[in-house]
Amino acid sequence: MRRSRPGKDQSIILIYTITLQALRRPVENVKKVIIMRESAAKIDVDVDGSVFRLNASGEWRARYLGSIDAQLRHFSDESMGYDLIIDVTDVEQMDTAGAMVIQRTFLSCEQRSGGSKIIGASDLHAALLAQVMPHLDPCAIEREHPNAFLMMLNRLGRGTVNAYYAALEILSFIGFTLSKAFYVFSQPQRLRMKSIVHHMEEAGLDAVPIVGLMSFLIGAVVAFMGAKILSQFNAEIFSVELVGLAVLREFGVLLAAILIAGRSGSAYTAQIGSMKIREEIDAMETLGIDPMEVLVLPRVIALVIVLPVLAFMAAMLGLIGGGLVTWLTMDISPALFLSRTKEMIELNNFWVGIIKAPFFAFVIAVIGCFQGMQVEGSAESLGKHTTLSVVQALFLVIVIDAFFAMFFLEIDF
Numbered sequence: 001m002r003r004s005r006p007g008k009d010q011s012i013i014l015i016y017t018i019t020l021q022a023l024r025r026p027v028e029n030v031k032k033v034i035i036m037r038e039s040a041a042k043i044d045v046d047v048d049g050s051v052f053r054l055n056a057s058g059e060w061r062a063r064y065l066g067s068i069d070a071q072l073r074h075f076s077d078e079s080m081g082y083d084l085i086i087d088v089t090d091v092e093q094m095d096t097a098g099a100m101v102i103q104r105t106f107l108s109c110e111q112r113s114g115g116s117k118i119i120g121a122s123d124l125h126a127a128l129l130a131q132v133m134p135h136l137d138p139c140a141i142e143r144e145h146p147n148a149f150l151m152m153l154n155r156l157g158r159g160t161v162n163a164y165y166a167a168l169e170i171l172s173f174i175g176f177t178l179s180k181a182f183y184v185f186s187q188p189q190r191l192r193m194k195s196i197v198h199h200m201e202e203a204g205l206d207a208v209p210i211v212g213l214m215s216f217l218i219g220a221v222v223a224f225m226g227a228k229i230l231s232q233f234n235a236e237i238f239s240v241e242l243v244g245l246a247v248l249r250e251f252g253v254l255l256a257a258i259l260i261a262g263r264s265g266s267a268y269t270a271q272i273g274s275m276k277i278r279e280e281i282d283a284m285e286t287l288g289i290d291p292m293e294v295l296v297l298p299r300v301i302a303l304v305i306v307l308p309v310l311a312f313m314a315a316m317l318g319l320i321g322g323g324l325v326t327w328l329t330m331d332i333s334p335a336l337f338l339s340r341t342k343e344m345i346e347l348n349n350f351w352v353g354i355i356k357a358p359f360f361a362f363v364i365a366v367i368g369c370f371q372g373m374q375v376e377g378s379a380e381s382l383g384k385h386t387t388l389s390v391v392q393a394l395f396l397v398i399v400i401d402a403f404f405a406m407f408f409l410e411i412d413f
Contacts, residue, residue, distance in 0.1 A: 040064040041098070043071060052079040054105070057090035060098030072101060076108040084108070089120030099128045103136055170392075173370045177300065180292045195298035196305075203264040203299075204306025208313065210263070211256050215247075215314035218255055219321030222246050227330050236330045240337055243322030244345040252315030253353040254401055257360035260307060261393040265368035268299055269389040272372025273382045281373075291373075300365040307361035308354055315353060348413055356404050360397050367393045 041064040044055040054075065058064065086106055088094075094102075106118060121129060184190045226242040272295055275281050281291050319341070326332040371389035375381050 041068050043068055043075070045075060051083045051085060054084065054086045055090065056086060056088045056102065057092075059093040060088075060091050060102065061093055061095045062097035065097060065101055069101070072105050076105050080108050084116045086118045087120045088118060088125060091121075091125065094125050094128060096128065096132060099125070099132045100136065103129060103133055107136065170367070170370060173373075174366055177292065177296060177366055177369075180290075181297055181300070184293060184297060190293060192294065192298050195294070196302050199299050199302035200306050202267075203260065203303050204310060207260060207263055207310060211259050211310050211314055212317050214259060215252060215255055215317040216321040218251055219243060219247050219318030220325045222251065222318075223322035223325035224329065227326065231330075236326075237332065237340070239322075239326050239330065240332065240340045241344050243319065243326070244341045245349055247318035247322065248315050248345065248349040249352050250401070250405075252318050253311035253357050253360065254397070255318075256307060256310040256314040257357070257364065257397045258394060260303070260310065260361070261364045261397060262390055264303060265364045265393045266386050266390050268365065268368030269372040269375070269386045270382065272369060273375030273385055276372065276375045277377050277379075277382065295372075296366075296369045299369060300362060303361040303365040304358050307364075308357040311353055311357040315350065352404070352408055352413065356401065359400055359404075363396045363400060364393045367396065 040058050041056070041060045042058045044057070046053040046055070052075075084106060086102060088102065091098075102118065106116065118129060223239055223243045226239040227236050230236050230238055230242075272281075275295070281295075284291055284294065323332075323334055323337040326337055327334060368389050371385040371392070375385050
């Protein structure tokens, strides 16, 4: 049996129904918008004597906070210095942004007294408010005309405290490095010889040209200045002793250490810091690889080995530079220069310079690696710690050199 088509009246009814449904949808959407607006974040302020009461209601989420942010900041200015009670009983929903805004309003750029509190929070809201609290940084109220002298003292005091804690951290890292080195040397198979040789080449062999050139020029300058001054007393021959003592005891090893601190120490910080930024060190720890064995110890061992060699080379090239200048300016032949150096300069002066080299190398390598480990996830942090690496390494090299100078003076060495 064939199904009959709908009649004309049925078609009209069907079209009317579809049209009515289409017209009804915007009305429902409008109702939803009205409901959403009604549930947006709201505040109601009551004043009871010296106590401000802020009643919060609605949804304190990021999308609804823009409309009341200006009111909250105005309220914060008005309630500054007074006790404040924030009632969040009627808050329906709250996210991290809402919790931070409530805590910011509560602090109002100034710590309030014990009478201030946030009440009516559910367990979830209270946990969220407590979680965002440590991450707030209340703005400090500065005086209109601060005292420059007090500001200088304040900055000096903070710098001293920071230097004290930085020294403790460096000492802790040195102790950790020594303990790790003792553990690795007790198990020689854990030594990474390829890495050590690589860093020896990078920090030692590649630094030969710059260290040699600077040492040669420093020896020449010392000889020239000595000849210029001693010629006034007809004692030009003593320029040989001046060059020998200055280069062998101090300038050779000190110049090599300074150049290595600026060249290799900063490179260590940049290399390890870049790995820290790219989270490669975290990945190594996840895989069970100790960063101290892989990154720190090879660099420290390599620098301790190569710096005495560089110091020896610097001392020899410094003597060559000084001998060349005395030959050209004072007609002191190379043979006379060598014979007088051998007669007047004791071998102890040479060993004084060489003994200091491993200590300089250890400090430079440890400081470079330590600052690299302190880098956080930004290029600004990398640049900051690279600068600190060079500054601290140079400072400690000079301090250790002064200590050795006094020590050798006391024992007459």
